[in-house]
Amino acid sequence: METNITHDTICTPSDDVVARKIEGEIVIVPLVSGIGDADDEFYTLNETGQAIWQKLDGQRTLKAVASDLASEFSSPKAELENDVLGFVCELTRMGMLVAKR
């Protein structure tokens, strides 16, 4: 079932992946088949991706996540909202995130 992701969506990491922090970097290891683009890969996030991932706690909307990041990164809020939305759409499509609502 395809979920329509908006700025008001709340997301959380999927139970089908294991996220680990190694040497300060987040590594996402697929647990089940069909995650990402291949079964035998693991994934790393860039700095922005890591900052977003760590805030996807299943409590905050994407808009709230972007707002938090805007104050941390001193970046325009609208730009961050688009970054967060793009990131969440990509990882939801890959099966690494799930939308709670």
Added chain:
Amino acid sequence: MDGKMTYSIEIQQSSLWDKLKDKRAPLSFNIEVTARCNNACRHCYINLPEDDSAAKELELRVAEIGDIAEQAVKLGAMWCLITGGEPLIRPDFPEIYLMLKRKGLLVSLFTNATMVNQGHVELFKKYPPWDVEVTVYGITRETYERVTRKLGSFDMFMNGLNMLMNNGVRVRLKSMAIRSNLAEHGAIAEFCRKLTKDNYRFDPQIHMRYDGDPMRNSEINAERLIPQEVVALERAGEKRMKSIQQNCSTLINNKFTHKECDHLFHCGAGNWIFNVGYDGKFRLCSSLCQANTVYDLRKGKLTDAWFNFSPSVLDMRSHRKEYLETCRRCPIVNLCLWCPAHAHLETGALDGTTPYFCQVAHARADSLISRKQLGDPYY
């Protein structure tokens, strides 16, 4: 902010690798979940009978494996190889496998494939392993069962392998070149290359048993190929030979850098990988079983084994003149199976010398040199 934020990449291409490559960190570990096996292969360095109750009693329980894995993950481990013995002999294998996967490890499995059942296949389909490596002892019933000494094992192997392959499990194939299957070696290689896209590999040298069983060691000795046979097999494999030749300058090194050094260990043991025996013993590599080089993880912690115990092992030295004047300064030691672990298995001493290894290494060196003299285009 930039564009793509998620990267699926080989670890060597990642910034994580840049942070890890120069560190001494346990990135990978092998766990022998049992020493028991349903086969009784002639050349095997570890197998104990399936019904060996003493060995079974010593095996790490699921919770103990989980505890060790958790410690390894905290130290940064990313890969875990489940090996044995035959791991599928344990009824709790699925529990062990899934528990390791859930810790975020990339899990591989070594198996003879004879015990693969529908449950395993369903498990691997849903929770894919990094890879499953299956050893092919022969491709006819006669040869296969001559090696395994188990009637019916060939059909079980073919059935298990087919189940894995037909269900899309990522399988790699390998073989051992020993006396009992030498006549079939070429056909085994062809069989393996046809079935898997990944490079098939074989091992033409076998080492002695971890338990030192003299009767079983004499069987292993009888299975060893003579040096000329080892070299002939290696020369027949173009890729393998090319790789040896490309690294020739490091394999034959007249200015052997450590020749004045009395340290025993000059290999990569204990840098990135460690091994856990079925009884919970930590080893720097799978073959290193000498009593002073193992650490009991049932009595201590992995951090102590890795950061305190391992460096003390790596600092071990030899004062034996015979070793210091032969293997220690040998320019072709990199063509040799010699290492402290194998020396111990062969001779009982970490600095023992082994004529058979020496003969094979010299045959390899002669082969490389003669090919150069003959104007071999790959040289």
